[in-house]
Amino acid sequence: MIKSVLVIRNDKIGDFVNTWPAPYQLKQALPHASIEVFVDPALKEFAKACPYVDHVIVDNGDDKAITKAFVARHYDAAIVSRSQIRTYRLLRKLNIPYKLAPKLNWYQYLYRHRASIAVPKGLGGWRKSCMMVEHFLADHQIPIPKLPTRYWDLSHERSMWQDYYGQQGEERLIFAxxxxxxxxxxxxxxxxxxxxxxxxxxxxxxCKFVLTYSGQEIELAKEIYAQLSAMGIKVVMARPLTNLADFAKSLVAADMFMAGSTGPLHIARLHNVPTVGFYAGRRSAPKVRWQTLTQSDKRLAFTPPIGRKTGRNMALIDLDLAAKEIASFLNTQYAKLQAVG
Known part of the structure; x- marks a missing residue:
């Protein structure tokens, strides 16, 4: 009987959000098991807020202490969503019956169990975590759960966060x-x-535009705020919250979220918020790889022309055309939201 499973994903916000389907599927398939994650320190509170995670271990850089923490949890399985040689060294001497790594690097062969993470064309990188979990469940003859349309249902908090961001009357909060x-x-x-x-x-x-930011991005937000205010457009600077978990929860207030390929854009998708993403124009198709977890009819993506010299130049995006498509998209989504409401 599987009593505890460790999922390793100790890197950036967007990568961790892409891994949310993993604890979701594990918790649905193994409701009585403890689903645990190993994450970067910046993600500690956010990971604790995940409704499918029972325990969080932080990568504090002290490998001896981390190994000791792993041993104390008595894992039945470890799913290495982020594979590094360091991760193998952390796990190699532990008495974990089942360790699963992706078929990605040469050190995959150091693991007995390996899973393909070759994502089918047209699907986002978030599928990789699902493929790992599905391989694990298949190996244990456990039915694979269906994925939800929304990974984080905080609809009961929506009005509270709308008030926090100053929503009034029929205003729609457009986060940027x-x-x-x-x-x-x-x-x-x-x-x-x-x-x-x-x-x-x-x-x-x-519309009321809500400008979110982190660190030095506040200067960019201030410039946008000044320009929109000068045009008489309703806009507010988001009031800072104490931690990433609270900020992540607050995005349930959004009626749309617009950004480049950032952590906040990925977080918004957990609430199934309509998203508009701006991605590099590369043949590797970042707009597909980093597509949001929202339903396909709730996301738009824009890129500059594909090419080595043009692909990273966001000024080459046809913003006039983008504005028309976003406005039409927003009108459609608003009608849907009104019908549901």
């Missing part, structure tokens, strides 16, 4: 996050402000 998660250069504040202004003019709904 400047900056980038690293897969592409960011849209300039001037162009981002112009895009939001066009969306506001073209859409049929009553």
């Amino acid at each position: 996050h400047p900056g980038t998660g690293g897969s592409a250069n960011s849209i300039s504040p001037e162009n981002f402000a112009a895009l939001l202004a066009q969306v506001d003019r073209l859409t049929n709904i009553n």
Whole structure:
């Protein structure tokens, strides 16, 4: 009987969000087992907030202490979603009956159990975590659960967070996050402000823009705020929250989330919020690899022309066309939300 499973995903926000289907499937398939994760310190509170995670171990860099923590948990299985030679060294001497690694690097052969993570064309990178879990469940003759349309149902908190962000009457909160998660250069504040202004003019709904930011991104947000305010457009700077978990919960208030390939964009998808992503134009198709977990009809993606010289130049995105598509998309989603409400 499987009593505890460890999932290793000790890297960035977006990567961890992409792994949420793993604890979801594990908890559905093994409701009485303890589903545990190994994460980066910055993700500790966020991981604790995941409704499918029972225990969190933080990668504090002290390998002896980490190994001791693993031993104390008495795992029946370990699923290595992020495979590194260091991870193998952490696990190799532990008495864990089943250790599963992806068929990715040469050190996959150091593991007895290996799973293919070759994602079918057209599906996002988030499928990799599912493929690992499905391999594990198949090896143990356990039925594979279906995936949900929403991974984090905080609908009961939506009105509270709408109040937090200052929503009034029929306003729709359109979140926008400047900056980038690293897969592409960011849209300039001037162009981002112009895009939001066009969306506001073209859409049929009553918009209030909420600018979110982290660290030095506050300067980008301030530039956008100043430009939109000067045009008389309703816009607010998001009030800082104490930790990532609270910020992640608060995104349930959003009626749409617009950003480059950033952690916040990926978090918004957990709530099945309509998303608009701006990605690099590469043949490796980042807009597919990093597509959000929202339903396919709730996401839009834009890229500059594919090419070594053009693919990272976000100024080459046709923002006039993007504004028209986003406004139409927003009108459609609003109608759907009204019908559901």
